[in-house]
Amino acid sequence: MNCPIKTHENTDWLLDYSAGKLNADRTTLVERHMETCPDCARFVEGQRAVWSALGRWEPPAVSADFNRRLYQRIDRARPASWLERLFRPLQPLWRPVVPLAAACLLMIAGVALHAPEPALHRNSSQARIESIEPEQVERTLDDMQMLRELALTPQQEQTTPKPM
Amino acid sequence: MPQRVNGVMGAAAALDYDAELMLRVKDGDGASFALLLEKYRASVTHFLYRMVQEQAVSEELAQEVFLRVYRSRETYEPTAKFTTWLFRIATHLALNWLRDQKNERGQERLDESVEDAPTREVADRSPSVEQSMVHRVKVEEVRRAVAALPEKQRAAVLMHKYEEMEYSQIAKVLSCSESAVKSLLFRAYETLRVRLAHMA
Numbered sequence: 001m002n003c004p005i006k007t008h009e010n011t012d013w014l015l016d017y018s019a020g021k022l023n024a025d026r027t028t029l030v031e032r033h034m035e036t037c038p039d040c041a042r043f044v045e046g047q048r049a050v051w052s053a054l055g056r057w058e059p060p061a062v063s064a065d066f067n068r069r070l071y072q073r074i075d076r077a078r079p080a081s082w083l084e085r086l087f088r089p090l091q092p093l094w095r096p097v098v099p100l101a102a103a104c105l106l107m108i109a110g111v112a113l114h115a116p117e118p119a120l121h122r123n124s125s126q127a128r129i130e131s132i133e134p135e136q137v138e139r140t141l142d143d144m145q146m147l148r149e150l151a152l153t154p155q156q157e158q159t160t161p162k163p164m
Numbered sequence: 165m166p167q168r169v170n171g172v173m174g175a176a177a178a179l180d181y182d183a184e185l186m187l188r189v190k191d192g193d194g195a196s197f198a199l200l201l202e203k204y205r206a207s208v209t210h211f212l213y214r215m216v217q218e219q220a221v222s223e224e225l226a227q228e229v230f231l232r233v234y235r236s237r238e239t240y241e242p243t244a245k246f247t248t249w250l251f252r253i254a255t256h257l258a259l260n261w262l263r264d265q266k267n268e269r270g271q272e273r274l275d276e277s278v279e280d281a282p283t284r285e286v287a288d289r290s291p292s293v294e295q296s297m298v299h300r301v302k303v304e305e306v307r308r309a310v311a312a313l314p315e316k317q318r319a320a321v322l323m324h325k326y327e328e329m330e331y332s333q334i335a336k337v338l339s340c341s342e343s344a345v346k347s348l349l350f351r352a353y354e355t356l357r358v359r360l361a362h363m364a
């Protein structure tokens with residue numbers, strides 16, 4: 001086996017050997033070579049130290065809401081439906097109209113709810129009643145008078161003696 | 165599972181179950197995407213964290229990775245291992261981010277204090293204050309040593325050490341030859357050995 005450090009051949013063998021990932025046949029070759037090559041032996045020793053040091057470095061845990069945020073982004077990136085695409089060119093036109101229409105509706109609703117219409121109706125009917133009332137009373141009195149007269153007339157006819 | 169999926173799988177990545185899941189995602193199966201997300205969320209985010217060394221940024225980039233995976237579902241073809249494709253996207257995003265950062269602020273970010281780059285340490289069973297501090301210092305040294313590596317070397321080391329990827333796979337992720345990856349790793353580990361020699 002040629003020296004991996006001197007020839008730069010099979011450097012991966014040394015890396016894999018240091019990481020304990022080299023197959024048995026190659027492991028035998030590397031170990032035999034290291035017996036006579038202090039450079040490679042030093043390399044393996046240093047590489048094992050690096051490997052171990054790298055193993056100490058653990059990243060922070062992934063945030064709990066990672067999936068939620070991702071699916072939100074996926075939803076936002078979802079392609080628009082044909083209806084949305086159809087109305088998209090009109091959006092700049094009708095977009096400012098919507099809040100305006102909503103404001104108008106609110107104003108109309110406000111006016112409808114707070115207008116003193118029922119009171120007006122009540123007052124006008126009351127006034128009408130008030131204006132009609134004396135006439136009605138007068139007419140009623142007249143009617144009563146007439147009825148009284150009518151009722152009296154046959155009685156008088158009955159009580160008056162017939163001439164002989 | 166649709167016939168087409170079986171056909172494609174037989175031809176390309178028959179043994180890659182992840183690629184099979186991705187083909188199901190392509191056919192509109194959201195549950196398969198959830199499985200892939202669950203399986204690779206941590207490794208992708210951790211890889212990105214070790215690349216950019218900022219937690220918020222690493223999560224943001226990891227989200228972008230999975231978003232791109234989801235968006236690409238319709239054009240996905242299992243021509244390589246799913247993880248090769250996944251880490252190719254992740255590496256590309258990380259390298260772009262690092263390049264942008266370098267353009268904006270120079271290299272000083274990598275030399276910022278420990279507080280700016282939170283690390284979770286491996287807890288000893290009952291570490292004393294002194295042991296904890298020593299451990300923190302060692303972890304910080306490792307972080308700095310990795311951060312000081314050229315970006316491609318850093319990506320190669322992270323994929324080799326933490327993701328246990330094969331040289332051929334790393335080569336595909338980094339779009340270079342296998343021998344170039346071996347050379348890249350050899351130089352990277354050599355640099356790390358010099359910087360971390362005292363920790364042996």
